[in-house]
Each structure stands twice: as C-alpha cells, then as structure tokens.
Amino acid sequence: EAGVVQSPRYKIIEKKQPVAFWCNPISGHNTLYWYRQNLGQGPELLIRYENEEAVDDSQLPKDRFSAERLKGVDSTLKIQPAELGDSAVYLCASSLRQQYNEQFFGPGTRLTVL
C-alpha cells in the first residue's frame, strides 16, 4: 500500500512569491491534515479536512494561506505571498475516521523563503 505522497520535496523561493504544495493521502483515508513544522519544533496543525470539508482551519493564516480538497482525495496548500517566516517543513497526514487518530504522515515539503 502506498503511503502519503507529497510534492515537491524541496522548494526555494523568494519572498512575496507564491508557492503550492500537493498531497495525495492513503487510499480510502477520508481525513487529511496539513501541518507546519518549524525548525526544532513539533508539527502544528494548519487545517483538517473530513472528505472535502475543512472542519478545522482555526490555525490557518487566512490572509496568505489557502487550501483545497475539491474531490475529497488529494489536496493543495498554497501560500501567496510567501514571507521569510514561512520557511518550514509542511507535512501532510491522513487517517481513517474512528481509528484513534492514528495519522500517517508524508515525507513533507521543506520550504525555504529567501
């Protein structure tokens, strides 16, 4: 069974540029999460989807961040415009509902904003 797939793995951009990250969860997993992991820190939830519905986006900086999961499968996270402080690893995870929150993580996208 394929795991959570993320692309790209690395991205370097200049500040004020837009950037997008893509995630394909494990087949059949209806819950999808985007996390941000700053250097030396644990992951922090940005947004959680149940199928195509964003059920928790309270930590998503909505002035510059957006996300979508149109068909309830893969998802895209976008930043526009990027700032220096957005440099981090962006992790995608997925889980089955009612599975004690066992989340399966992708390898992440490391973003560097110059």
Added chain:
Amino acid sequence: AQSVTQLGSHVSVSEGALVLLRCNYSSSVPPYLFWYVQYPNQGLQLLLKYTTGATLVKGINGFEAEFKKSETSFHLTKPSAHMSDAAEYFCAVNTNRDDKIIFGKGTRLHILP
C-alpha cells in the same frame, strides 16, 4: 487546554544502554497518548499509542511506554539502544476525542558508539 511537555530537547545514550525519553501531559479527561519518531528528511512514524486498557504499551523497534495517570506521564523506554534509534521523537496527546492531536516540541536522541 491540552498540552504536552517533553523534558530535554537532546538526549544522548551509549549504544546498548537504556533509552528513557520523558513526556508529561495536561488533561482533565483520560487522554489518548502517542509517540512518533522522525528520521532525517522523513515524515513522522507512529511508534506506539495508548487509548484504553493496559497501561504498558509496546510498540515497534523494541520501544514501550507506560501511561501513569497519577504522574500525568507517558515516558518512552527501550532497554538497549541501537545506532539506528538516532532520530527525533515526539510525544502527542488528544483529550478531546476528536481528530486533533497536540505534539510536544520533540527530543532528539543521539546514540554514542
């Protein structure tokens, strides 16, 4: 509010020695507790979890953790460290019975030859 504290951002042990990584949580209700491991340039992998039942939980790679309600702790142990155990370890907690878990800041485990 739920939270988790990991004591020690870096821990070094000799190969073959006992590994002990400390985690304390705050919760007003029985929590779900997790340990994840992250190898360099990889995502997080679940080591073990406690939901209900037996308080001593065994996970992959020889790790185990014990839920101690009286101490609000969920420390991770392994009897004998191996070089391949070098990684970052994250303790996480869920107390709201929803799908949101809170991660600690992580402990980087170094294995000395």
